[in-house]
Amino acid sequence: MREHEHEDVVVISPSCVYACTRFRVRKTKLLPREEYLRIMRMSMPEVVAHLGRQEDYQDVMDLAGEFSGAQLIEEAVNRSLARSFRSAMAIAPGDLHTLTGEYLARWDIANVMAILRGTVHNVPRRQVRDLLIPAGEIDSALLDHLLNLTACGEVLEALQGWRLYPVLAEYYRICGEKGVFARIENELYRRYYAGLLDLATSGCSGCQELIAYLRFEIDITNMKNLLRLHCAREACDITVVDRTMIPGGHIPLGLFRRLYDIETEEEFVSVFLQTAIVPILTQAVRELRQDPDFSSTDAAELVWRRWHRHLRPVHEVEIAITRVRLHQMESLSRRHPFSVLPVLAYLERKRYEVANLRAIARGKAFGLPSERIWQYIVT
């Protein structure tokens, strides 16, 4: 995507207009809310048959000989996700392509970590293969090649061309060293967000909004992880907090460090109310509970109650926040129709479509009631 400014006139390249239009069209083809309600009422074989009739999920029929039930649906939707994302990479031109590639690198991180762990722990290659979702830059051929390697040194050597290879080279010295994978995984995600923010600051159309979106994602992730660390069985020291916080969010890391040590309600609520999380959290809980009187202070007190009792975030609230964020992203993408935002809006929507179908399949397989499953659906 190139924007040429001539005397206050912004010219957007035709390829960018074309690509953004295609992504908007693709987004309209994603499953609507009513479709999930219909699928929820179906039995598992009916869901499989229904998905088999959808253009995006025809893999379900090819995989039916190998898998069954919820596993079959999960494999099929994962394949659809990988195919959609690879196709998105193929469509996106220029800067859009680079940004999309950087955005999808999170799937590469998951794949690489699975292969490294599988290699070190001698997990059967077939089992590891089933866990990989080739939705990032590392294609299936390279993933298959990595799977065939027997030593972690060889895997690292084969990954030298990967954009996040420097992290592996820096942290991975001894094969199978205890705790090293968690450290590498954390660092890979930190670098992933740093790279994405760097790229977004290049000044593309919609990048300011993208940066705001990413920063908020970082804030939410940091807050969730702070709650996770706080409720862990053994209190962790501040270095662990530093190691697991992602820099670059709206909320400075110093504030998270300060929050971690607070033990009184007044102080916690007053500090938490200063964060950018509060408005979205308030809106999310308001929508979840259908309570228009739920205020910012109520939201801060809700977090305090979980914090004080060393409890983790409520999953339903996490999902509600994701819903609000996706709606915000979509309204932003409508405001900036020829920018990186329609691409990301599509990628996020597709990601959650897959997550929704997976949640329905898994929920049905475990015999959870429909009302319970519906709480985990992002529409």
Add this chain to the structure above:
Amino acid sequence: MPVDDIKPTRSGLLIVRRRMALAERVHRLLAMKLDGMMLELIKLADQAARERKELEEKYAAAREMVAVAAMMEGATGVLLAALSVEAAPTYTAGQKNVFGVCLPDLEPVMVKKTLDQRGYGILGTSSVIDDAADAYEDLLEAIIASAELEGSVKRLLDDIERTRRRVNALEFKVIPELTELRRFIEGQRDEMERQEWTRLRRIKKIKAKRG
């Protein structure tokens, strides 16, 4: 010396009395041990029942947590987190002595772990994985506790059965036989004494006649 070989003599009677005293003392001790073991069994059985109920609740909770984790992260996400485990949970098996019975004493090792010890990265996972891991760690601990208690109940029951057989053998076989034998020996000895007395009287009479 077998009971049948004991002769109806004074030394035989002494042997029987000694055996009787020993049998009664052993019977009393074993009966007390049996009572103690029964009390311990009732206590352990109650604990085991409570623990089993808790185990079932924890199993249901763990199943639900893993269902939620599979819904939110997918089976792939859950398996990837499971693949990260670096130290397998285990237990150490010891023994404790209760009324002379060796009961199992199981101690969980590396079952409950900190976030760091679990091996997965915090940034690559969500809190639902922590919840599922917590639920399964609790379940595993409950399984170990339940196995220890149920193993203890089983061993205690075996020993109670063995002790009850001994008590019954003493009460209904050994002691009655010894009592019977003592009565027999005492009867025999009384008879022998009467015979001796009669014989002496007769000799005395014969001597008196001759004199």
